[in-house]
Amino acid sequence: MVLVSFQRILIALVLSALTNVLGVFAAPAGWENLGHEAREILARATPAAPHWVVYGDKYAPGTTGPPATSAITGFNVFALSFLLLEGAWDKAEEWTTLTAAQRTTIKSQYAAAGIKLIVSVFGSTDVPTTTGADPVATANTFAAWVKQYDLDGIDVDYEDLGAFDAGTGAAEQWLITFTQQLRSQLPAGQYIITHAPLAPWFSPTYWGGGGYLRVHNSVGSLIDWYNVQFYNQGTSEYTTCAGLLTASSATWPQTALFQIAASGVPLSKLVIGKPANTGDASNGYMSTATLAGCVEQAKNQGWNGGVMVWEFPDAGSSWIEAVRASSWPV
Numbered sequence: 001m002v003l004v005s006f007q008r009i010l011i012a013l014v015l016s017a018l019t020n021v022l023g024v025f026a027a028p029a030g031w032e033n034l035g036h037e038a039r040e041i042l043a044r045a046t047p048a049a050p051h052w053v054v055y056g057d058k059y060a061p062g063t064t065g066p067p068a069t070s071a072i073t074g075f076n077v078f079a080l081s082f083l084l085l086e087g088a089w090d091k092a093e094e095w096t097t098l099t100a101a102q103r104t105t106i107k108s109q110y111a112a113a114g115i116k117l118i119v120s121v122f123g124s125t126d127v128p129t130t131t132g133a134d135p136v137a138t139a140n141t142f143a144a145w146v147k148q149y150d151l152d153g154i155d156v157d158y159e160d161l162g163a164f165d166a167g168t169g170a171a172e173q174w175l176i177t178f179t180q181q182l183r184s185q186l187p188a189g190q191y192i193i194t195h196a197p198l199a200p201w202f203s204p205t206y207w208g209g210g211g212y213l214r215v216h217n218s219v220g221s222l223i224d225w226y227n228v229q230f231y232n233q234g235t236s237e238y239t240t241c242a243g244l245l246t247a248s249s250a251t252w253p254q255t256a257l258f259q260i261a262a263s264g265v266p267l268s269k270l271v272i273g274k275p276a277n278t279g280d281a282s283n284g285y286m287s288t289a290t291l292a293g294c295v296e297q298a299k300n301q302g303w304n305g306g307v308m309v310w311e312f313p314d315a316g317s318s319w320i321e322a323v324r325a326s327s328w329p330v
Contacts, residue, residue, distance in 0.1 A: 050306030057081035069113040074320035129163035135178035143185030153192025167208025200252035231284025241294040273308040276315035288322035296326040
């Protein structure tokens with residue numbers, strides 16, 4: 001029994017490595033012949049860039065939990081939103097209402113389609129640093145939830161604006177401690193851990209506590225990638241390819257994509273986040289045609305991070321297919 005399990009795990013890890021190298025989105029050949037242990041490890045293994053991420057928080061008629069894989073073809077990560085300090089809400093809560101058998105079936109379908117299923121935490125609802133939530137205890141609780149409900153990982157959508165704006169470093173230290181504990185419970189290569197920072201938080205000169213560059217310099221090796229929110233930061237912020245990619249405004253200095261990379265964050269970890277339509281954010285919207293052109297430009301300059309969108313069902317297969325059309329066509 002032990003030897004068979006080890007062989008299955010070894011096979012899974014080798015297949016996972018080949019999948020990452022080749023950038024394959026569908027399940028590898030022979031998936032159906034792997035044992036349960038091997039499938040579990042391979043299904044959770046962290047995918048290589050580019051990452052095509054879609055969040056789901058809205059109620060979708062006829063859909064409890066995540067949508068059918070056919071509705072999000074072209075994405076390779078779906079984030080159930082949100083798990084809060086007080087418990088699961090919205091799509092995350094819907095996932096808990098399914099039976100274990102239903103969840104297993106959905107996870108198998110997602111794995112076969114090459115789509116990871118994760119949960120996003122906090123969002124704009126929770127302010128964990130301000131309210132005094134313990135970062136270690138919170139990480140333990142959230143990691144246990146991920147394991148209990150058999151998900152592939154967790155997205156840290158920390159939006160405690162007051163704590164960040166205070167400039168004391170409390171927000172950054174909270175995130176650092178939280179991430180360290182989270183990763184100790186959700187091992188690298190077996191579980192995905194992403195963060196979803198606001199783009200301005202990467203400014204090297206603006207934040208008294210060091211901003212997200214301090215977080216990255218401390219625990220960036222524990223974070224698989226960043227779903228960077230290039231929206232809700234001002235009506236003219238990050239709305240052109242130049243402003244998004246190479247030269248942010250003076251309001252948020254050095255926070256365009258390649259400027260963040262110049263501060264030491266790997267391009268492969270920087271995922272461009274945008275709203276699906278004008279109703280999904282206060283500002284920062286780009287049409288799919290404009291965004292597709294920016295993505296193509298960035299790819300031609302060596303970037304391969306991918307794109308994140310808020311949110312399904314406003315963004316589905318047709319949205320991501322349009323955005324990827326000129327760079328990584330579906």
